[in-house]
Amino acid sequence: xxxxxxxxxxxxxxxxxxxxxxxxxxxxxxxxxxxxxxxxxxxxxxxxxxxxxxxxxxxxxxxxxxxxxxxxxxxxxxxxxxxxxxxxxxxxxxxxxxxxxxxxxxxxxxxxxxxxxxxxxxxxxxxxxxxxxxxxxxxxxxxxxxxxxxxxxxxxxxxxxxxxxxxxxxxxxxxxxxxxxxxxxxxxxxxxxxxxxxxxxxxxxxxxxxxxxxxxxxxxxxxxxxxxxxxxxxxxxxxxxxxxxxxxxxxxxxxxxxxxxxxxxxxxxxxxxxxxxxxxxxxxxxxxxxxxxxxxxxxxxxxxxxxxxxxxxxxxxxxxxxxxxxxxxxxxxxxxxxxxxxxxxxxxxxxxxxxxxxxxxxxxxxxxxxxxxxxxxxxxxxxxxxxxxxxxxxxxxxxxxxxxxxxxxxxxxxxxx
Amino acid sequence: xxxxxxxxxxxxxxxxxxxxxxxxxxxxxxxxxxxxxxxxxxxxxxxxxxxxxxxxxxxxxxxxxxxxxxxxxxxxxxxxxxxxxxxxxxxxxxxxxxxxxxxxxxxxxxxxxxxxxxxxxxxxxxxxxxxxxxxxxxxxxxxxxxxxxxxxxxxxxxxxxxxxxxxxxxxxxxxxxxxxxxxxxxxxxxxxxxxxxxxxxxxxxxxxxxxxxxxxxxxxxxxxxxxxxxxxxxxxxxxxxxxxxxxxxxxxxxxxxxxxxxxxxxxxxxxxxxxxxxxxxxxxxxxxxxxxxxxxxxxxxxxxxxxxxxxxxxxxxxxxxxxxxxxxxxxxxxxxxxxxxxxxxxxxxxxxxxxxxxxxxxxxxxxxxxxxxxxxxxxxxxxxxxxxxxxxxxxxxxxxxxxxxxxxxxxxxxxxx
Numbered sequence: 001x002x003x004x005x006x007x008x009x010x011x012x013x014x015x016x017x018x019x020x021x022x023x024x025x026x027x028x029x030x031x032x033x034x035x036x037x038x039x040x041x042x043x044x045x046x047x048x049x050x051x052x053x054x055x056x057x058x059x060x061x062x063x064x065x066x067x068x069x070x071x072x073x074x075x076x077x078x079x080x081x082x083x084x085x086x087x088x089x090x091x092x093x094x095x096x097x098x099x100x101x102x103x104x105x106x107x108x109x110x111x112x113x114x115x116x117x118x119x120x121x122x123x124x125x126x127x128x129x130x131x132x133x134x135x136x137x138x139x140x141x142x143x144x145x146x147x148x149x150x151x152x153x154x155x156x157x158x159x160x161x162x163x164x165x166x167x168x169x170x171x172x173x174x175x176x177x178x179x180x181x182x183x184x185x186x187x188x189x190x191x192x193x194x195x196x197x198x199x200x201x202x203x204x205x206x207x208x209x210x211x212x213x214x215x216x217x218x219x220x221x222x223x224x225x226x227x228x229x230x231x232x233x234x235x236x237x238x239x240x241x242x243x244x245x246x247x248x249x250x251x252x253x254x255x256x257x258x259x260x261x262x263x264x265x266x267x268x269x270x271x272x273x274x275x276x277x278x279x280x281x282x283x284x285x286x287x288x289x290x291x292x293x294x295x296x297x298x299x300x301x302x303x304x305x306x307x308x309x310x311x312x313x314x315x316x317x318x319x320x321x322x323x324x325x326x327x328x329x330x331x332x333x334x335x336x337x338x339x340x341x342x343x344x345x346x347x348x349x350x351x352x353x354x355x356x357x358x359x360x361x362x363x364x365x366x367x368x369x370x371x372x373x374x375x376x377x378x379x380x381x382x383x384x385x386x387x388x389x390x391x392x393x394x395x396x397x398x399x400x401x402x403x404x405x406x407x408x409x410x411x412x413x414x415x416x417x
Numbered sequence: 418x419x420x421x422x423x424x425x426x427x428x429x430x431x432x433x434x435x436x437x438x439x440x441x442x443x444x445x446x447x448x449x450x451x452x453x454x455x456x457x458x459x460x461x462x463x464x465x466x467x468x469x470x471x472x473x474x475x476x477x478x479x480x481x482x483x484x485x486x487x488x489x490x491x492x493x494x495x496x497x498x499x500x501x502x503x504x505x506x507x508x509x510x511x512x513x514x515x516x517x518x519x520x521x522x523x524x525x526x527x528x529x530x531x532x533x534x535x536x537x538x539x540x541x542x543x544x545x546x547x548x549x550x551x552x553x554x555x556x557x558x559x560x561x562x563x564x565x566x567x568x569x570x571x572x573x574x575x576x577x578x579x580x581x582x583x584x585x586x587x588x589x590x591x592x593x594x595x596x597x598x599x600x601x602x603x604x605x606x607x608x609x610x611x612x613x614x615x616x617x618x619x620x621x622x623x624x625x626x627x628x629x630x631x632x633x634x635x636x637x638x639x640x641x642x643x644x645x646x647x648x649x650x651x652x653x654x655x656x657x658x659x660x661x662x663x664x665x666x667x668x669x670x671x672x673x674x675x676x677x678x679x680x681x682x683x684x685x686x687x688x689x690x691x692x693x694x695x696x697x698x699x700x701x702x703x704x705x706x707x708x709x710x711x712x713x714x715x716x717x718x719x720x721x722x723x724x725x726x727x728x729x730x731x732x733x734x735x736x737x738x739x740x741x742x743x744x745x746x747x748x749x750x751x752x753x754x755x756x757x758x759x760x761x762x763x764x765x766x767x768x769x770x771x772x773x774x775x776x777x778x779x780x781x782x783x784x785x786x787x788x789x790x791x792x793x794x795x796x797x798x799x800x801x802x803x804x805x806x807x808x809x810x811x812x813x814x815x816x817x818x819x820x821x822x823x824x825x826x827x828x829x830x831x832x833x834x
Binding site for chain 2: 316
């Protein structure tokens with residue numbers, strides 16, 4: 001038991017600023033919660049920018065050496081973002097025997113293997129709860145709450161920006177472009193929104209969830225990823241007609257020893273809670289062999305929510321300073337994620353047909369009475385439906401190819417939970 | 418680090434049997450997850466019944482002395498239910514320096530003060546995650562996931578039996594009696610369902626959540642509790658007309674230093690996730706000053722789901738065998754929970770009026786244009802509405818009392834999140 005636990009924060013951006021705020025504001029509470037007494041105190045804030053006029057001026061250092069060489073620093077928080085220099089700095093801290101907490105999903109998704117290896121060797125704690133779903137303790141629940149379970153799979157709305165966009169399209173019939181502009185105006189989307197709308201952010205979180213759930217490093221480039229740029233207000237309206245909504249879902253499952261994963265827009269039926277998760281909120285469902293399903297929902301981003309997750313991890317490092325094998329994964333075994341397209345599911349399909357009646361009859365014959373969807377204001381040649389029988393995607397594509405009267409424009413899986 | 422952690426289970430009922438199953442089935446996994454190696458093993462099963470023909474025959478003991486006096490036992494699980502002898506047995510185990518895990522909400526709600534006191538004195542762990550929402554790690558999330566937050570409040574669907582009944586009334590227009598029978602046929606309700614339908618079970622869980630959230634023991638008898646026996650299919654239909662559903666909500670909040678809490682049916686608007694929590698599922702929303710809201714959802718009861726939560730607590734006891742002040746609360750200070758009726762909210766009201774048109778006009782004048790609700794098959798003298806302006810309940814009752822043309826039969830708060 002140490003009376004005053006000292007923390008260094010690397011990177012004074014939005015999240016780093018939030019973490020500094022929590023640490024200074026709640027120093028005694030954090031001491032009480034982690035050890036039953038004492039305090040948790042900010043000692044350094046590392047940034048290449050000049051912080052001499054900031055509220056953390058007295059903690060400001062420019063050189064990582066100051067943190068690494070100070071035996072008084074117990075825990076280092078990394079909130080710089082990106083892979084370098086965050087990776088080198090974290091490795092130095094771990095090597096110096098300091099526990100490390102990060103909110104950086106790219107770092108963990110791409111460099112987790114090496115970071116765990118060093119943390120194990122130094123027998124220190126390495127934690128990254130804020131990297132997935134921000135403030136919502138999804139990773140912690142998986143590792144500690146469901147500790148007695150083998151995780152069978154997970155699925156979630158892991159990116160708030162795209163969920164804001166899809167919600168706006170769904171609830172207000174906004175076009176994709178208008179919804180994206182609104183997200184940017186509200187500060188939910190970057191000026192360059194590519195990482196969000198192309199699904200890369202959700203993909204990184206999916207990779208982390210997969211790795212932790214199934215125990216070996218799954219890299220983002222293994223995961224088939226489709227963003228939301230192909231979703232239109234027409235799809236949103238068709239989804240409503242089908243009694244559901246379109247959501248960008250990151251998912252993973254383990255069946256017969258193989259790991260499957262993907263990120264793509266899906267039609268989520270209203271009977272599932274995920275279809276009711278709106279706006280910038282995140283939600284993730286975890287499936288365990290004992291618990292069945294558990295769903296967590298909350299703010300996936302934002303300064304204070306993310307800082308809340310980082311601070312909780314800092315406390316875990318204090319409570320359990322040694323390496324925690326349960327909160328880690330093994331190196332990749334070289335096997336890649338299996339192609340989820342082979343898993344049978346139902347599909348939402350929207351396309352065009354010069355003669356919709358004839359096409360509908362042909363599709364009904366070929367697919368076994370799909371459920372056709374109608375929406376107000378649809379062009380005369382639009383035909384949209386949900387297939388009735390689960391089938392692998394290749395099988396669906398083959399069948400659709402055989403119906404020459406119909407050309408498919410959108411094919412999204414139906415989420416089955 | 419101990420190679421083989423030994424566990425005793427007191428009470429071989431549904432939950433106890435599930436715990437024994439997890440411990441024997443997952444002995445090595447639990448060792449790995451708690452310590453990184455070794456095993457977690459069942460050593461004793463205590464029951465007054467003859468277990469000599471059961472799968473746990475070789476662990477069976479009838480005398481608590483066998484467990485208390487065996488220095489090899491690290492953790493004792495209590496799944497007997499009720500206050501005595503569970504309380505005496507737990508106290509003996511804690512006094513003997515053994516960590517204790519219980520799924521017994523009545524025990525924790527009524528005897529938590531004394532149990533914490535003994536755990537603190539013996540410096541051992543006392544955990545009870547399974548006592549609220551079964552397998553869903555609500556308490557663990559509050560204490561560890563939101564460790565950097567001050568908890569402002571919570572609200573949840575804490576009883577699966579009544580949620581099954583209300584869902585059946587809502588989705589199938591079943592009467593209360595038919596829905597209760599269905600719950601009994603499906604094994605979701607006891608032959609004597611009083612503790613569930615009168616709200617006592619939800620009240621105990623609310624008391625535990627309040628105590629942990631606000632840091633001092635809140636006793637069940639402090640919490641104004643109304644069950645679901647007063648809810649009819651007419652209310653379910655009116656709630657649907659209002660764009661929501663009736664749910665039994667257990668809630669607590671701390672405002673200006675005062676703790677408010679209650680259990681009662683509420684009209685939950687469809688815009689809130691809780692209105693979509695159906696069947697025997699549980700959900701709880703926690704409000705923290707940093708995180709905003711987090712909601713957890715899953716199976717609140719059942720053998721395996723509850724055993725999952727108990728086993729996770731056993732692992733926490735192994736990881737951190739000493740007393741954890743963060744996972745406890747102070748004794749009651751004698752102050753009782755404040756009357757939630759003073760907090761302004763909107764209300765759902767259903768009643769009768771000999772002349773509904775005249776009554777509606779009078780109510781509109783008195784209440785400031787409430788939203789009137791119509792449902793198919795309503796008797797001619799029925800009048801139901803949702804008030805427009807939040808007001809304390811006493812104020813509403815006074816106003817309703819002044820409208821002599823209308824007699825209120827049901828008054829439920831509108832859930833505001």
